[in-house]
Every structure is written in structure tokens, then in C-alpha cells.
Amino acid sequence: MSVQPLCQEPHPVLRSLAKPVQAFTDEIRRLGEDLIDTMYAHDGIGLAAPQIGRALQAIVVNPSQVSGREVVLINPVLEAAEGRAGIVEGCLSVPKVWHRVSRAARVRVRGHDPAGHSLTVDAKGLLAIVLQHELDHLQGRLFVDRLSWVRRCWAYARIRALGRQSALAGCG
Numbered sequence: 001m002s003v004q005p006l007c008q009e010p011h012p013v014l015r016s017l018a019k020p021v022q023a024f025t026d027e028i029r030r031l032g033e034d035l036i037d038t039m040y041a042h043d044g045i046g047l048a049a050p051q052i053g054r055a056l057q058a059i060v061v062n063p064s065q066v067s068g069r070e071v072v073l074i075n076p077v078l079e080a081a082e083g084r085a086g087i088v089e090g091c092l093s094v095p096k097v098w099h100r101v102s103r104a105a106r107v108r109v110r111g112h113d114p115a116g117h118s119l120t121v122d123a124k125g126l127l128a129i130v131l132q133h134e135l136d137h138l139q140g141r142l143f144v145d146r147l148s149w150v151r152r153c154w155a156y157a158r159i160r161a162l163g164r165q166s167a168l169a170g171c172g
């Protein structure tokens with residue numbers, strides 16, 4: 001078990017472009033395990049590597065929250081997206097802020113597992129939304145950035161108010 005400290009907005013790693021993983025090493029396998037452990041420790045349904053201070057293209061998703069059904073994706077690429085969907089989203093890096101976000105209803109994401117095997121995920125429903133949320137993290141984008149201008153202003157006012165106590169604390 002290696003639960004990592006979470007980075008929270010406005011930590012700069014959350015705004016960086018995550019780098020592609022070049023080799024499927026033991027370090028990448030450990031990163032996958034850290035993502036899983038940290039996601040479960042915080043009752044999340046997805047997590048991206050920048051959220052634990054690693055600007056690498058790695059995510060985990062598990063909307064069922066059933067241990068063992070999580071999927072770690074390395075170098076994930078959104079191949080197809082269609083339809084419209086939206087739910088009220090939150091983010092472990094933006095605590096206590098929730099907003100409805102417009103997303104695609106169905107997506108196809110291609111990537112690799114931590115051992116380097118090719119993986120394609122065809123998703124709809126909650127899994128499709130979580131995948132899009134985590135892929136955004138790899139582009140340095142948070143869910144609040146997808147809100148309308150007015151809602152984004154509200155969201156950032158709240159983030160700034162909440163963040164005065166906790167910003168930058170504890171994360172690498």
C-alpha cells in the first residue's frame with residue numbers, strides 16, 4: 001500500500017502537460033499501484049498521475065469502486081467521442097467544489113496497461129465521463145475549466161477561499 005499525498009489546486013503540477021511514458025519499467029508499475037491505492041484511500045472513482053505530483057500520462061478509473069475492477073491506462077489517447085452527457089462532477093484536487101459538466105456520452109480510449117500491453121476501452125455512462133475527466137488532467141485541465149464563464153468565476157472564488165488553508169500542502 002502506498003497512498004500518496006494529493007496535489008490540490010492551485011498546485012502547478014495540475015496545470016502541466018503530462019509527459020508520455022517512454023518505457024514500461026517497475027517504476028511505472030509502482031506508479032499504477034500508487035494511483036490505485038491513493039484513489040481508494042480517498043474514495044475516488046478515478047485519479048491521474050499529476051494529482052499525486054507526477055506529470056506523466058497515467059490514469060486509473062474505477063467507477064464501480066469495486067476493488068480489482070480498476071483500469072490503469074498509460075499514455076491514454078481519446079480515439080472517439082460521441083453523444084452528449086453530463087453529471088455533477090467533483091475532483092480530489094478541487095475539494096468541496098461540485099458542478100455539472102458537459103461531456104461526450106460515449107468514448108473510445110486507447111492506451112497501454114502498466115506492463116505495456118495494448119488496451120482499448122469502449123465506455124459509456126459514468127466510465128466515459130470519468131475517463132474524460134482524467135484525460136483532462138493529463139492536459140493540465142480541471143473540470144471547472146469546462147464550465148461557463150460565470151460558473152467558472154464562482155468555482156474559482158470558492159477554490160481560492162477554501163485553498164488559503166490547504167494550498168500546496170503535503171504534495172510533491
Ligand code: ZN
Pocket residue numbers: 090091092093133137
Ligand atoms: Zn480530477
